Amino acid sequence: MIRLDSISKQNGQRLVFIEASAALQRGEKIGLVGPNGAGKTTLFRMITGQEEPDEGQILVDRGVSIGLFSQDVGEMAGRSAVAEVMDGAGAVSEVAAELATLETAMADPDQADRLDAIIERFGDVQARFEELGGYALDGRAREVLDGLGFSQEMMEGDVGKLSGGWKMRVALARILLMRPDVMLLDEPSNHLDLESLIWLEQFLAGYDGALLMTSHDREFMNRVINKVIEIDGGSLTEFSGDYGFYEQQRALNEKQQQAQFDRQKAMLAKEISFIERFKARASHAAQVQSRVKKLEKIDRVEPPKRRQTVVFEFPQAPRSGDTVAALRGVHKRYGSRVIYDGLDLLVRRRERCCVLGVNGAGKSTLLKLVTGTTEPDEGSVTLGGSVKLGYFAQHAMDMLDGDRSVFETLDRAFPQANQGALRTLAGAFGFSGDEIDKPCRVLSGGEKARLVMALMLYDPPNFLVLDEPTNHLDIATKEMLIAALAQYEGTMLFVSHDRHFLAALSNRVLELTPDGIHQYGGGYTEYVARTGHEAPGLHAG
Known part of the structure; x- marks a missing residue:
């Protein structure tokens, strides 16, 4: 194609x-x-x-x-999400627009003398609309939006009022509906x-x-x-x-190429040493000459191109007391929406709790309550003795000083650290070479997320609270982060939609449901095995 x-x-x-x-x-x-x-x-x-x-x-x-979905969604405003999605459905959306124009024209007294022609055209256009599945389109648009997490109100509301992330979903729905x-x-x-x-x-x-x-x-x-x-x-x-097969194959190819390169290197060294030894002897002139010619003709094997994988080992976090966070009788509401009604929760040292729950269940709210970013309406939230908290949230990226470079940001945060250590830190989070001198204002979302993560983990807290930490990270940075956090001896409370991250790092699941928190020991893998589904909003079968 x-x-x-x-x-x-x-x-x-x-x-x-x-x-x-x-x-x-x-x-x-x-x-x-x-x-x-x-x-x-x-x-x-x-x-x-x-x-x-x-x-x-x-x-x-x-x-x-061809339908292209990219991160740059452009302007959207003045229409409902459903209308915006249907607008991208190719020919059918043009036919729908003409139908609407003809309906208006039929009701317009100024066009009464053209009514017969308008009605005839309306019949043709309506038949074409039906043929293209136009009447089923509205239902299909709603089905796609529902799959992408939209409530009925969001589907009907002005798309311009949605956040950037939700506009992305509208743009994606448009391509999916277009098929x-x-x-x-x-x-x-x-x-x-x-x-x-x-x-x-x-x-x-x-x-x-x-x-x-x-x-x-x-x-x-x-x-x-x-x-x-x-x-x-x-x-x-x-x-x-699939991707797993590609990784294995790539590693195998690299190994084979390295072996070929090593074999050729040994063979070339042998030939060169023979030439060096006998080039001055007349008795070996013919042999030397033929070997020089042979060397000139050989296709050189390149060594494999190694992906730079930087491993960063985080210093050990100081030990906290056994109780890290305690929530007692917590009530929290936003307007008429009750998020928590008498919530009790205890987080203990070295637990790695991942928080699951459908949209609006209060996952981010729980993290905000624990970190003190939001106060409960009633009840208490207390952190245990010797707890040093580190909180990664999406808004942390907006707090970076746009005029400072990546290196200046790290240097200002850790004035005692030597420059080599800070460069290694920057390299581990994907800032190598000149990238370390980029001002923060030109960084992409992913680069900002990596910098905030580096700032938090260089001098690690013993209680990490992470809200979607992997949102903008590429696979290599994610792998590095998982490997580093697997060695981390502190406590974690986190929300993530990355199943690889959830399975690799959690040892306890807190599932937020309308009737309180359901807890599962053994982490995300155990949760999937026990419930038969991968997320609270999906049910087995």
Whole structure:
């Protein structure tokens, strides 16, 4: 359906693609992977014609419709979420608009002399609307929005009043409703909660077009894709299978290439040593000459390109008392909405509690109560002895000073630390080379999240409260964070929609339900086994 034929592309001084080729066939669900800045977004833009390759061509079969979801959703206002979603449904939305215009015209006395022609046209347009499934469209739009977590009020309300994250969901719903022949999804999992994420997995499993997507959620990738295209160093490499298979295959390829490189290196050393030894002897001149020629003809094996994986070991947190946080008889409401009605909860040392609950169940509120960001209406929240608290929330990213560079931010926070240690810290969180001198105001959401995390973990608190810490992190940074937190000896209370993160780090689950907190020991994996579902809003079967 889509072929990339020897494409080359340069952005400024950087070569993004060098004679790269790949293809996307009907029914293929492909995960596009590669380090940050490798050119994933550029590739999407070239397929949709927003950018041209410098050389080579991108061939799209005739009549193939393409839908692109990107993080840049543009302006939305003045319409309901349902209308906004239906507007993107291709031809049917144009027909719907003409129907509405004709309905207005039929009721307009000034156009009475044209009434017969208008009615005739209305009949034709209505038939076309029905043929395109127009009347079922409203229901389908609502079904998609419901799957992505919208309440009825949100569907009917002005889309302009929604937050950025919810507007993203509207933009995603638009592409899903359109069901184009090819879907290009750039980070569709970013702003979704666990229920919506699992709904989206099921939706994409039933979608019969071709899919090309990027995602920082490995579990989501594993369940959706059946092929991986890796962008690295300007070329595109295809792997059949899911993300887990790609990782194994990549490691195996690296190992084989290293072995080949080592073998060739040993062989070359032997030949060179022979040449050096005998080049001055006339009796060996012919042999030396033939070996020099042989060496000139050999294709050199390159050593494997190693992904930079930085491991950062966090200093040990000081020990706290056995009771870390205690909530007694806590009541909390927002307006007429009761969030907690007499909540009791005890968090003990070294517990890693993940908080699950449907949208609006009060997950973030619980974290705000524990951290003192929000006061209870009644009841008490107390932290135990020697507790040193660290709180990561999305708003922490807005607190960074835009004029300071990444390095200045770290240096100001830890004036006693030596520069080498701060550079290692920055490198572990993905700031290498010149990136350490970037001012905070130009950082992306992901970069800001990584910087805030680095600030919090360099001198670690013994009680970490994390609200969606992995939202903007790429897979490599997430892996580094999971490995580091697995060694962490303090206590954790966290909300996350990343199942890999939940399973790797939790040892207790707090599920918020209308009739209080249900608790499960053994962490997220145990919770799934016991309940038969992966999130509170989904039920087995």
